[in-house]
Amino acid sequence: MFSTYELKQLAEKVVPKKYLRVLGQYTLRATSPIYTGNQVQCPCCKHRFRQFASYGHVKRDNALCRWCLSLERHRGLWLYIHEKTDLLTKKQKILHFAPEHQFQALFKAHENIDYLSADLDMPTAMVQMDITNITLEDNSFDVIICNHVLEHVPDDRKAMSELYRVLKPGGWAILQTPMSDRAETVEDLTLSPEQRIEAFGQDDHVRTYGMDKKDRLASVGFKVELNTYLYDLPQDIINYYGIMREDIWIGWKL
Numbered sequence: 001m002f003s004t005y006e007l008k009q010l011a012e013k014v015v016p017k018k019y020l021r022v023l024g025q026y027t028l029r030a031t032s033p034i035y036t037g038n039q040v041q042c043p044c045c046k047h048r049f050r051q052f053a054s055y056g057h058v059k060r061d062n063a064l065c066r067w068c069l070s071l072e073r074h075r076g077l078w079l080y081i082h083e084k085t086d087l088l089t090k091k092q093k094i095l096h097f098a099p100e101h102q103f104q105a106l107f108k109a110h111e112n113i114d115y116l117s118a119d120l121d122m123p124t125a126m127v128q129m130d131i132t133n134i135t136l137e138d139n140s141f142d143v144i145i146c147n148h149v150l151e152h153v154p155d156d157r158k159a160m161s162e163l164y165r166v167l168k169p170g171g172w173a174i175l176q177t178p179m180s181d182r183a184e185t186v187e188d189l190t191l192s193p194e195q196r197i198e199a200f201g202q203d204d205h206v207r208t209y210g211m212d213k214k215d216r217l218a219s220v221g222f223k224v225e226l227n228t229y230l231y232d233l234p235q236d237i238i239n240y241y242g243i244m245r246e247d248i249w250i251g252w253k254l
Contacts, residue, residue, distance in 0.1 A: 032066040044070045044102040052242045076243035092142035098149045132158040140166045144173035151177045151205045161220040167253040175249045182210035222251035
């Protein structure tokens, strides 16, 4: 029997990308009544289930929301934004790369936010733009959200430099990526898609960051903060919302 992740991999071969998320969402929603319950709740869509769906090349149990398709990283970031930032209350300009639909809908609904989403390929983004060649003016944005993007980008230092350039002095960026506990980042731009799955967990990843990610970000100007909000949450909250403990990487432009 195919896992949710394996079905996604198969669907990507035959379904145009702009329809794939919608197809997956409604397919999973159709099965959601089977899993009705109160053991877990997605903070993004507020739906409750007995458990979330499993997901990933290396299967992670209780990972994927059966209604809005949020993963652990989305639900954790959702809580952080609501509980620990002023994004939803302060007037500010936000740039969002590879926009997750949950967050794009959230930000568009708030009148205090001047919002722009961008991506090179994603059809739901408001503008088509290469993160290594951002065609926007210097010092334009108060906040940038770049959640699990840099691991896809061959020239990640160029992308980091461009993000820093368009951030206003005093602004900050959320710069999440998959992480390992290694000191050094492991990357290989020569691998085939099949080899990337084995090396990095997805066929479109080109690296897994180590703790030297901090040095990479600092090299283009960012002052890096590792926010421990998700580590500080009680275990019952972690379990109920199906999130993982990880640092939230914040890059400041001082």
